[in-house]
Amino acid sequence: MxxxxxxxxxxxxxxxxxxxxYYGVIGLLxxxxxxxxxxxxxxxxxxxxYIPFIKVFVIPYLFWYLYIAIAVTYFGLTSxxxxIKLMxxxxxxxxxxxxxxxxxxxGQKLRPVITEQDFLSRLIKGIYSIDRPTNVSPSMHVLDAIAVHLAVIKSKKLxxxxWIHYISLVCAILISLSTVFIKQHSVEDVIYAMLLSYALYRVIYKPQRNRKPYFEKESVYTSG
Structure with a gap:
């Protein structure tokens, strides 16, 4: 060839x-x-x-980046x-x-003053310094975690x-919980992200009957 x-x-x-x-547009915005x-x-x-500040949840919060990267790479190369549905x-x-x-x-005013110098505390302080407590509702962290999990459980290949479904569910739940436990988001931000996710789910994963999704390639057959 x-x-x-x-x-x-x-x-x-x-x-x-x-x-x-389009990630460039998202990054610029x-x-x-x-x-x-x-x-x-x-x-x-x-x-x-009533929700305590639990700094160990910074781990699933940051794991979000890997969770997204794995899903985007896997589906991009295999389906x-x-x-396209995930994107x-x-x-x-x-x-x-x-x-x-x-x-x-x-915005939100939930962040505590962190004085400790342990590794987890420094990670959270680093996040706080980079990401201002603005543009919080709905939570995009939660939205994207739900998007990945839906892509996993709706995939024909998976x-x-x-077991992958269960692992993905645990990851999505821990990521969503992490947003409130490290005081990056309010409970309301999570709820609004879930409501937006449901609306998107109805549009993307529930197409009209007998209507072929526009992103599927048309097969061309030639008769002999």
Whole structure:
């Protein structure tokens, strides 16, 4: 096979990965909003007052990045359909979140003053210093964790690997809990992320009957 054909085959097989370029837009929006948005509304639930600060939850909070990377890489290389659904969920959800942050600039005042110098405390202080307590509701951390878990349990390739489903569920739950236990988010942020996720789920994973998803490639057959 010629190099030209190899490149052509690779392009045909993996051109859906170009969607990842939208991460540049997400990154630009994040840094812009994180720097310039001034909260007008502060999110707080009475439940937040009963939730303790547990610094060990910074581990699942940071594991979120690996959780996302593994899912995006796996589905990107193995299933065009699952990958595009995941990207629609994540990128669509995060874009909606930024729109909400713009029209309802929000923040929170839940963060404790951390004076300890142990490793976990320093990790949390580092997160606090980089990520301002603004643009918190809905929580994109929770939204993306739900997106990945839905991609896992809805994937035809993984439908018989229940152990992966269970591991993914535990990861998604721990990541979501971590947002409130390290005081990055209010309980309300988690609830709003779940509601947005449900709406996205209905759109992306519940297509109309007899309607072929637009992201599936059409098969071309020629009669002999």
């Amino acid at each position: 010629s190099k030209r054909n190899v490149v052509k085959n690779l392009w045909s097989r993996y051109n859906h990965l170009l969607i990842l370029l 994040y840094h812009t909003f994180n720097k310039y948005i001034v909260p007008k509304y502060y999110v707080h639930s009475f439940l937040d007052d 065009r359909e699952d990958f 629609l969920f994540m990128f669509g959800g995060m874009t909606i979140c930024f729109f909400i942050y713009f029209i309802l600039p929000n 439908q018989n690997r229940k």
